[in-house]
Amino acid sequence: MSEKLTEKELKKKVEEYVHEIDAKKRKLAGIYQKLKVHRNEADKYRLERDTRNEKVRKLFEEAKTFRAERDKVNEKIKKLKESKKAVLQRAKDRGGVIKEKKSKRDELNREARGTLEFLKKIHSENLNTLLNEDVPLRHEINLFNSFLELKKRLKRAEEANKLHSEISHTYENLKKIDEKLDKATEEVRKLAEQAENYHKKALEIYSQVDVLKKESDEQHRKLLEKYEQMKPMQNEIANINAEIKVLRELMRPYHEQLEEIRKNREEQRIEKKASAIKEKLAGRKRVSLEDFRVLLEKNSLSEISR
């Protein structure tokens, strides 16, 4: 700016710039107004999205708990099934033992040809006859000869009874094992039901999560769309601000000149007023506090005191 402008010209220039800047600012305000609406909507979408995401997070935590519970129950079922398998094998083994012992017992019973009680009775009667009764020799010989045979039969019957008792005992054990198995089966069924419930609950949550995620994605999509809508406005704002900055830069020398003129004029005015006050003081006239302040600003008090 080489030309020297008058105060009036300077004022005019500055006013032109101010006017132009104000116009830009008004435009900016309009854009900001529109942007605010968009921002409000974006905030709403963000809030909706974040609320859903938070819900999804919480639901995931919940589902995780159910899944963990389900896995725990499934682990229990697995262990229970393993122990059931072992018990089943035991039952199978006992069954085999029973079958074997029964076959042996039946064979012994066939050889014994009579119950232990019956054979004992016969044996006791024979023994009594042989040892105490007066019977014909022929009969005695027959009884004696059958004594050995009867002893063998008795032994077989005793063995058969022993086996029978063992079989009964094994049957009792088998019954207990069966009860255990029934209990285990019932427990497995209950646990499976429990696991199924946990699984269902987790699935229900996942389906809620799906819906929420879709909604959240939709909100996010809208938010991005909104950002896209806001982008040209933000660009426009940036452009206008840049233009305002340029205008302010262009206006600044004029404004500075004008300020310089105003400053000089003020200084002259104060100088004039200070001279008047000095004259007052010289004439030993009363001065006001305001007058003193003017002198202080001018740094003229020392001058006066001298």
Added chain:
Amino acid sequence: MKEVGEKELLEGIIKKHENFLKEYGKEFEQLDGVKHTREELKKKLSVLREKQSQLEHWINDSDNGEKFTEEKRKADSEINNITTALEGLPQIDEARHRELKGVVEKHKKALEYWNERKTDGKGA
């Protein structure tokens, strides 16, 4: 129930027969002794009665019959004694005697059999 072995049983049977034999044998021997004494006395009495009859005949029919009187008196006295003795002896139950004889024989036979079986080791 007490377990009885074969040897033990054989010994038991033998002991049973020995006991039976002891029990029945005692009664049989008593009965048999009386029976034997009675038969002996009866036989003796029969001989004495024959002698008494002969002596009576000799005393009545012979010329010197007196010399047989003393002898007949002795025979009469002996007959009296034997008759008294016979009357003092208990009556014999013949059926019981026969039964006991059979029983004793049976147990002896049985004892013989079981002892032999024990010795043979058939029942050992």
